[in-house]
Amino acid sequence: MNKIKALYVNEMIKIFHRPAVIIVAAVALCISFLFPILLMMVEGPYEYYNEETNEREKTEAALKENEKELLNAGFKTTKQDVTIEVDGQEKTIPMTLYVGNDVPNLLCNKLVNEDLLANYDFEKYPTRKTWLAHIALVRYNNFEMKRINLDMTPFEERDAEWLKEYDKYTAARDVSRKALFEHDYKYYIEAVKYLDKGDYGAEYTSEMIKRLADTDPNGELGLENGYYLLYYLSQIQDYQKRLDAGLDDPGSLPRILTEEKKEIYRNSIKILNYEIDNHNIYDEKSTIALTLVYLTGKIAGYALLVLLILIAGSSVSQEMATGSIKSLIIAPVKRWKIFTAKLLSIVTCMLVASVVLTLCSIIGTGFACGFDKLPPYLYVSGGVVKSTPLILGKVVLDLVNNIPTFFYAFVAFMISCYTKNTGVSVGTAIGLSLFHEVPTMLQSSDLPQRILDFSPLAGMDIASKLFPYYSLMVADEDFDVFSLSNSSFDNPLSFCIVYIIVICFTVLFIASEQFKKKDIA
Amino acid sequence: MAEEKQTALSIKNITKIYGKKKAADHVSFDIYPGEIFGFLGPTGAGKTTVIKSVLGFIFPDEGEVFINGYNVKSDYEKAMASVGGIVENPEMYVNLSARKNIEMYARLHGNIPKSRIDEVLSDVGLAARAKDPVRKYSLGMKQRIGLAQAMVHKPKLLILDEPTNGLDPTGIHQLRDVLKKYAHEDGAAVMVSSHILSEMQLLCDRVGIINNGKLMSVCSMDELTSQMNSASQYSIRVSDVKLATKLLTESGKAGKAETKDDVITAEINKEDIASIVRLLVTGGVDISEVRKNESSLEEIFLQVTGGGIDIE
Numbered sequence: 001m002n003k004i005k006a007l008y009v010n011e012m013i014k015i016f017h018r019p020a021v022i023i024v025a026a027v028a029l030c031i032s033f034l035f036p037i038l039l040m041m042v043e044g045p046y047e048y049y050n051e052e053t054n055e056r057e058k059t060e061a062a063l064k065e066n067e068k069e070l071l072n073a074g075f076k077t078t079k080q081d082v083t084i085e086v087d088g089q090e091k092t093i094p095m096t097l098y099v100g101n102d103v104p105n106l107l108c109n110k111l112v113n114e115d116l117l118a119n120y121d122f123e124k125y126p127t128r129k130t131w132l133a134h135i136a137l138v139r140y141n142n143f144e145m146k147r148i149n150l151d152m153t154p155f156e157e158r159d160a161e162w163l164k165e166y167d168k169y170t171a172a173r174d175v176s177r178k179a180l181f182e183h184d185y186k187y188y189i190e191a192v193k194y195l196d197k198g199d200y201g202a203e204y205t206s207e208m209i210k211r212l213a214d215t216d217p218n219g220e221l222g223l224e225n226g227y228y229l230l231y232y233l234s235q236i237q238d239y240q241k242r243l244d245a246g247l248d249d250p251g252s253l254p255r256i257l258t259e260e261k262k263e264i265y266r267n268s269i270k271i272l273n274y275e276i277d278n279h280n281i282y283d284e285k286s287t288i289a290l291t292l293v294y295l296t297g298k299i300a301g302y303a304l305l306v307l308l309i310l311i312a313g314s315s316v317s318q319e320m321a322t323g324s325i326k327s328l329i330i331a332p333v334k335r336w337k338i339f340t341a342k343l344l345s346i347v348t349c350m351l352v353a354s355v356v357l358t359l360c361s362i363i364g365t366g367f368a369c370g371f372d373k374l375p376p377y378l379y380v381s382g383g384v385v386k387s388t389p390l391i392l393g394k395v396v397l398d399l400v401n402n403i404p405t406f407f408y409a410f411v412a413f414m415i416s417c418y419t420k421n422t423g424v425s426v427g428t429a430i431g432l433s434l435f436h437e438v439p440t441m442l443q444s445s446d447l448p449q450r451i452l453d454f455s456p457l458a459g460m461d462i463a464s465k466l467f468p469y470y471s472l473m474v475a476d477e478d479f480d481v482f483s484l485s486n487s488s489f490d491n492p493l494s495f496c497i498v499y500i501i502v503i504c505f506t507v508l509f510i511a512s513e514q515f516k517k518k519d520i521a
Numbered sequence: 522m523a524e525e526k527q528t529a530l531s532i533k534n535i536t537k538i539y540g541k542k543k544a545a546d547h548v549s550f551d552i553y554p555g556e557i558f559g560f561l562g563p564t565g566a567g568k569t570t571v572i573k574s575v576l577g578f579i580f581p582d583e584g585e586v587f588i589n590g591y592n593v594k595s596d597y598e599k600a601m602a603s604v605g606g607i608v609e610n611p612e613m614y615v616n617l618s619a620r621k622n623i624e625m626y627a628r629l630h631g632n633i634p635k636s637r638i639d640e641v642l643s644d645v646g647l648a649a650r651a652k653d654p655v656r657k658y659s660l661g662m663k664q665r666i667g668l669a670q671a672m673v674h675k676p677k678l679l680i681l682d683e684p685t686n687g688l689d690p691t692g693i694h695q696l697r698d699v700l701k702k703y704a705h706e707d708g709a710a711v712m713v714s715s716h717i718l719s720e721m722q723l724l725c726d727r728v729g730i731i732n733n734g735k736l737m738s739v740c741s742m743d744e745l746t747s748q749m750n751s752a753s754q755y756s757i758r759v760s761d762v763k764l765a766t767k768l769l770t771e772s773g774k775a776g777k778a779e780t781k782d783d784v785i786t787a788e789i790n791k792e793d794i795a796s797i798v799r800l801l802v803t804g805g806v807d808i809s810e811v812r813k814n815e816s817s818l819e820e821i822f823l824q825v826t827g828g829g830i831d832i833e
Contacts, residue, residue: 003598006628013625017616323612327622327670330576330608331629332601519579 003333007341011315015345018318021311025353028303032360035299036292040368055122059113066110075100075107086160095158098151108145112137115177125183125219131212131226132188132219135201136180139191142199143173168194185213208233215276228281232272239265239272260492267380274378274385282375289369293390296361297398304353305405305433312346313412313425316515320420325520335516343508346413350406351399358398362391377467393467400463403500408433410504414511462500465493529554529678529710530575534584537570537734544570545581546734552710552727554677557700559725559742560714567734568714569609572682576606589677602630605676607684611667615656619647619666622655623673630674641669644699660687668696672703679703680712685720697724754814755789757797760807768804772797786814 015021078097083090098107116122116137125133146169153162172194179187189209195202212221212229221229242248243265248255257265275281282290319325328338366374377393378385412429419425530552537545545567552558562568573579575586577593586593591600613622620638627633642648645665655663664687671679679700685693701724704711715721721728722742729739759765762780769775769787774797776788789797794811801808 002631003629006631010625010628013617013621014614017614019616322615323610324614326578326608326612327626328629329578330601330604330606330671331626332598332604333629334597517580520573521579 004337004341004344007328007333007338008344011341011345012348015311015349018311018314020314021307024303024307024310028300028307028353028357029360031303032296032300032357033364035296036361036365036368039292039295053128055126055128056117059116059122063110063113063117066106066113070100070103070106070110073100073102073106075103080155082155082158084158084160084163086163091163093163095155096151097153097155098148103152104145104148107148108141111148112141112144120181125180127180129223130183130219131221131223132183132185132216133180134223135226136176136183136188136191138200139176139188140173140180143169143176143191143194147173183219185209185216185219189213203234204230205237208237211276215279224283225281228283229276232276232281236269236272239269270380271378271385280375283373285369285373286375289365289373290375292365292368293361293374293394296364297358297394297401300357300361301402301405304357304402305408306430307353308346308350308405308409309412309426309429309433311349312409313416313429314422315342315346315413315416317416317420317422317425320520321422329520336512339512339515343413346409347406350402350409354399354402354405355395358395359391362394379467397463397467400466403462404433407500407504407507410507410511414507414514417511417514462493462496465496528552528587529589530680530712531587532571532575532584533587535571535574535581535586536583537567537574537579537581543734545574547584548731548734548736549584550729550736550739552678552712554710555704555708556726557704557711557713557724559721559728560712560731561718561721561728562714562731566731568731569682570734571731572606572608572680572712572714575680576604576608577601578608602674603677604680605671605674605678606680606682607664607667607671608680608682610660610683610686611663611670613655613663613666613670616654618652618654619658619669620651622666623670626670627673633674637673637675641673644672645669646695661689661692664688664696665692668699675707676709678710678712682714684713685715693720700724753788753791754786755794756784756786756810756812756814757801757808758784758810758812759801760809761805764804765801765806768801768806769797772800 076099078099080095080097081092082095083092085091098104127133127137147166150162150166150169172191175187175194176191178184179191189206192201192204192206192209208230211233212226215221215229216226242257243262246257248257248261316325319328329335362374374390376387376389377397378387380386408429411432412425415425415428416422528551532551533549535545535548536543548567548571560568560571570579574581574584575588575593577597586600588600589603593600613619614625617625620642623638623641627638639648642651645668647662647665647669650658650662655666658666664684668681668684671681681700684696684700688696697720700711700713703709704726713721713724715724725742727739727741728745730737757765760783762783762785765785766778766780769778769785774789774793778785778787780786798808798811
């Protein structure tokens with residue numbers, strides 16, 4: 001044991017005195033720490049939700065513009081009494097016909113803006129600050145435009161069906177207006193019922209709005225938090241749908257849900273409810289922070305790959321090339337001990353490099369976005385939602401995520417023992433690691449080829465199985481990079497672990513046999 | 522395991538085959554404590570193969586190696602604990618200092634005090650530059666560091682492959698003194714391979730000669746010199762070459778004489794040297810130098826190995 005310890009100490013000294021290793025490690029550290037800071041400096045803070053504007057002035061300016069544009073649009077109004085047969089009875093109704101280019105949009109804006117300027121208290125409920133005011137105004141505009149669209153229909157084409165539609169959108173507009181002016185969820189929930197499929201916000205069902213209203217009885221919820229909360233609610237709805245159907249991803253390639261997956265979905269719902277109940281909703285900045293941590297980790301991951309392959313791939317071959325292996329062989333230590341110490345030093349570098357790079361990326365992001373914007377990782381244990389600081393969760397997650405990198409470093413080590421050539425071992429291992437993406441891509445293209453499951457590491461996504469709730473941390477459906485697994489196949493965790501242990505063991509066994517039993521010329 | 526305790530190194534029937542070629546063919550010899558053993562052979566003769574078999578670089582196909590009685594195969598660590606060596610060139614970790622290199626090597630041997638590292642650095646004359654990275658060292662300095670590293674744990678068997686490579690004459694002289702002291706005073710066994718035959722003559726107590734993988738001869742340096750032909754080549758620097766050549770030819774005690782500038786080279790028996798010198802001096806020729814040519818060991822070597830081959 002003492003001999004292995006002495007060899008191990010020597011190996012670590014050698015690694016930390018290798019110029020190429022020092023350079024690549026420094027690059028990786030700089031990327032991890034500086035990338036989030038530089039990105040935020042270049043992009044600047046995302047201020048969409050916090051933009052300071054005088055809404056009244058803005059509305060007045062918009063109204064003037066609308067009026068001018070309407071004049072240019074050849075806008076004309078014709079009024080006429082139109083007789084329509086409804087349920088066998090003839091009804092004569094005074095109606096209006098609008099003519100012109102882009103009238104619905106311009107006229108709708110004009111009418112709504114006039115109404116707002118005359119009757120709305122912008123100071124009390126700014127439409128850019130509270131979610132209810134914002135969405136109610138959207139609805140008001142939305143239904144008013146649908147009404148004006150109907151007013152573009154020639155008088156002779158208007159029938160009972162037309163009248164029914166017109167009445168529906170008039171009621172919808174009125175109830176939306178009430179929601180806006182009286183700032184009351186009750187009316188908005190009613191307005192949602194009139195939405196057509198495909199309308200903006202139609203995915204937020206009445207049930208979701210009711211839940212939102214429960215958490216925000218006075219309509220004070222900020223615009224940003226409102227949208228994030230709704231995203232959480234839509235996630236819950238999506239998981240519930242999957243559980244009810246017993247199918248995973250019913251939209252694309254339906255697969256029957258396993259018990260394990262059902263448990264994950266149930267726990268995901270628990271976590272999302274926990275966050276809603278505890279008013280722990282992430283905001284834009286948290287999402288940006290997490291995105292930066294993710295992107296930084298991804299970019300630093302490539303530097304980590306090169307670093308570890310360089311360390312492992314040169315461990316034996318460089319000693320062979322320079323002849324320094326001689327002082328090891330002449331020493332009173334058996335070759336298996338030399339091999340073990342080299343392997344231990346490589347594993348140490350793997351663990352230390354992965355942890356240090358993760359810490360740097362989180363600290364860098366903390367400086368860029370604020371440490372309070374780094375949300376904890378939530379998980380379920382014993383049926384109870386628990387949390388752990390992001391820094392801890394991400395360190396472990398990255399260690400698991402870096403398993404393929406570790407594997408390719410072992411491959412470099414094996415090739416190094418076999419060819420005794422650093423260039424060949426490093427180049428081949430990096431090449432193989434790039435090829436590794438190919439079966440992964442084929443898998444994500446939904447090709448029904450189970451054989452792809454056995455391509456090295458493809459489909460062996462342990463991270464998404466050990467950290468199934470990490471994707472819940474980012475509440476942004478447009479930014480789906482946090483989806484850890486793209487695999488259409490779902491190997492059980494136990495299979496993945498055994499598979500990875502077997503291939504790593506095989507690679508290391510070949511390396512060990514080569515190192516221990518072959519002559520050193 | 523306490524087999525053949527009296528030998529520092531015992532090589533028994535070592536055979537190593539590469540493809541169809543026998544690099545070492547049943548090589549056997551012993552080295553004893555307190556002696557310096559020279560290992561001679563032309564390029565590709567199998568010297569390095571034997572040394573590498575002893576030091577664990579290659580695994581022989583047949584035969585066994587015992588170091589201080591320990592079988593290298595079955596008691597590797599115990600056997601190697603008392604060996605120090607340089608194979609071919611001393612290769613170090615060039616980004617580390619000489620001291621760091623020796624410290625790392627010493628760590629593998631266990632409890633070696635720092636004072637011992639200072640001592641060996643001082644012995645090889647590199648104490649002042651011990652903190653410089655090895656990449657800044659000349660080949661000669663690397664040889665010295667290699668020697669310091671090989672001796673840091675006071676091995677009972679020191680194996681040096683071409684140790685004078687890159688050393689200047691002073692360095693060679695110092696090395697010879699260090700090795701002689703280490704063997705003759707400290708009682709260690711030293712095995713040296715070198716292509717400078719004159720060095721071997723000055724340094725070794727015994728030599729082993731290997732050719733085509735086979736050990737041709739093992740004998741003491743005295744035995745080796747006694748194998749010399751009675752007629753050896755001598756060079757005599759004289760004041761009058763013509764007269765001296767005439768006198769030598771008339772005496773009949775010298776073989777065919779060749780002249781170059783003021784030097785006559787001729788085959789002369791050792792016992793006739795005194796009478797020839799007298800003859801020349803009384804004949805009116807002044808002698809400024811009489812020198813036995815250094816190729817003597819080479820000649821023997823050529824005889825033993827069959828001649829006609831390049832000598833390392």
